[in-house]
Amino acid sequence: MIDILLHVLEEMKDGVIRFFEQDTEVKKQWYTRDFIKVFQYNSNFDLFGAPVTNWRDTFTAIIAPTPPNPEILPSVCRDILLEYTNQVMELGDTLFELLSEAIGLEPNHLKDMDCTKCLFALGHYYPACPQPELTLGTSKHADNDFLTVLLQDKIGGLQVLHQNHWVDVPPTPGALVINIGDILQASSFTFSIPLITNDKFKSVDHRVLANKVGPRISLACFFMTNCVTTHRLYGPIKELISE
Template identity: 30%
Template sequence: MVVQRVQELAEAGLSFLPSQYIQPPELRPDRHCRADAESGSIPVLDLDTSLNPIPHLRRLCSEWGAFHVVNHGVPSRVLDKIKEAGLGFFRSPTEAKLRYACDPGSAATEGYGSRMLSKEEGVLDWRDYFDHHTLPESRRDPSRWPDFPENYRDLVLEYSDSMKALAQRLLSMISESLNLPHSYIQDAIGEVYQNITISYYSPCPQPELALGLQSHSDMGAITLLIQDDVGGLELLKDGEWVLAKPLSDAIIVILADQTEILTNGIYRSALHRAIVNADQARISVATFYDPAKTQKISPALQLVTEQSPLKYREVLYGDYVSSWYSKGPDGKRNIDALLIQQ
């Protein structure tokens, strides 16, 4: 299967969007996306421990499911270098990038690709990406990652370790915010599988018709995302799309489906998407922190009460992943399929 990269299409100087990238009218981006009245973006959580962030965290997890974090402890240098490395890769010659191409016939394979799902039908996202398998360490094979620009592989490893530490800290705080043991969610996840995906969104000839990434909630436990100053991430809040306006040195936290299940729906995974523009390329780096496929996920019994009855059926995470990739995300239909009818 030959898959043309979005970047190649964009650089060919197209005036019109190819039909396979045109979203149906009801899914096209609203160019008048609202901004939150207080901050002009999604909310911000300050992780400075002297401020006791737990009460604010609980509100943001229950009302938003996504937020910026600042004072997170990850050096600005680490954030800047991984974005620079990603840009360096995507700005390299096509023949060099294709040495690291992923299998276009399979979903979620490591490497350089454009198609997220294995199925042939459906509208394509206006995006190219490089996906790295980084945890557990037995999955790490840096020879599958680019050796350009300089120190690329070392930067990915450093970034992986930084994101692992921050994800563990956040999951501990989330557990504590629900009066669960601080290690509850981490223990429920088991051995962590971490992927780091660098996404490149090329300028689009008709951005009002396309999406860089279709509306979805992430399938794992928690996602940590950084973006450049172009911006394009949107979150669904109260039926309206809210722009995640870029915030220097902040990291965006996105709760994913398994955390919603574990918290019995008290905390919600965030529906999000990426829009594109006609003039500027955009880059983002998403770190996915997920359970092993052999792990069974179910609501914490401590959170099941008469007032808050059991909401979700237990699921084997590997089955959840298979469903997500075979059916496609389509909003939150995969987690909704686990709902127990009351």
């Protein structure tokens, strides 16, 4: 099993804070809503399309399959972002091997389907909110990917929907949260049919509360399909389909 060292986890969280707590004049050079940019910084990617605005700022970085040119990443978090995500890629290999074996497949089955090919990193910064009852940090959703590796700080606020009740996911020092994504399941909310594991795994609806304490930060790494153009079609694995 691949372990990500504690000092790397802590430095990654510090790197997220360093980026967002730069002077606005410095940060705005990365501000964009051009989704083809390798590195983006904005407030709410769906600001002009969503019914509500979430209480957060975000940066995103396309990490794989084509490693980013370090020169286009912010210097305040560049080195640790590349080091951390490289280790997440290695962890992802192990996780997908375990998931393959858990559903009775060969260890490399999901990797051979390119489930580990693309990695998208997303850093959230949730400032302290004076009226947290009026908003959310992140609205209810399930991740539209294969698998998510989430690093969160000690403040908390993440909740999952379980049996129609919102349940806290308290942060555990030195631990990562692993979410099954829609494409690995998928959920009926996103797709009309279950996808590659034919409902053997379940994606989970989750949200993040706003908080009077802050800032809260997190870094989510998504193993997904849409970092590059692909003509590959995904459907239920034939070994998992019954008559």
